[in-house]
Amino acid sequence: MRCPYCAGENTQVKDSRPTEENAAIRRRRVCPDCGGRFTTFERVQLRELIVVKRSGRKMPFDRDKLVRSVMVALRKRPIDTERVERMVSGLVRQLESSGETEVASDTIGNLVMEALRGLDPVAYVRFASVYRDFREAADFHEVLGEIAEPVADDPDAPHIPFEGAVVGVAPLKKH
Structure with a gap:
């Protein structure tokens, strides 16, 4: 992985842990050339x-x-x-x-x-x-x-009442 700070190609992984219910891996990396630290995510494609x-x-x-x-x-x-x-x-x-x-x-x-x-x-x-x-x-x-209207496939979705009224905005008064 190339360093985003100095473009060095020898970055090292310092920590890896799963995220998003094990759908991705978060990796903390460090660049030995400039000392820059950054995070990358790896996902299945x-x-x-x-x-x-x-x-x-x-x-x-x-x-x-x-x-x-x-x-x-x-x-x-x-x-x-x-x-x-x-x-x-x-x-x-x-x-x-x-x-x-x-x-x-x-x-x-x-x-x-x-x-x-x-x-x-x-x-x-x-x-x-x-x-x-x-x-x-x-x-x-x-x-x-x-x-x-409630979301058809989610009976627990909140029902937001809307009766077709358009809320008016009063014009601004000039002082």
């Missing part, structure tokens, strides 16, 4: 995935990009990072075990939305607003109507 964007462009699947987009949706929400990692690992396993090497970005987006819907309704709306490219308040209204 069933197959190389290619993401097909809406434009038709193809690019390699990037798990870290998926984690970052989920974390943006969950910013300042009371969700443990461990739960996010488990959710993302489950999504990646689902994609890898589908048997397909090319996956449409829409498929990934829909899977993330469904996972967020069960995890945190606010994050679901945030992610949907970017993923579905909301242009007006009516778009939010539609998604809020979607989360007002």
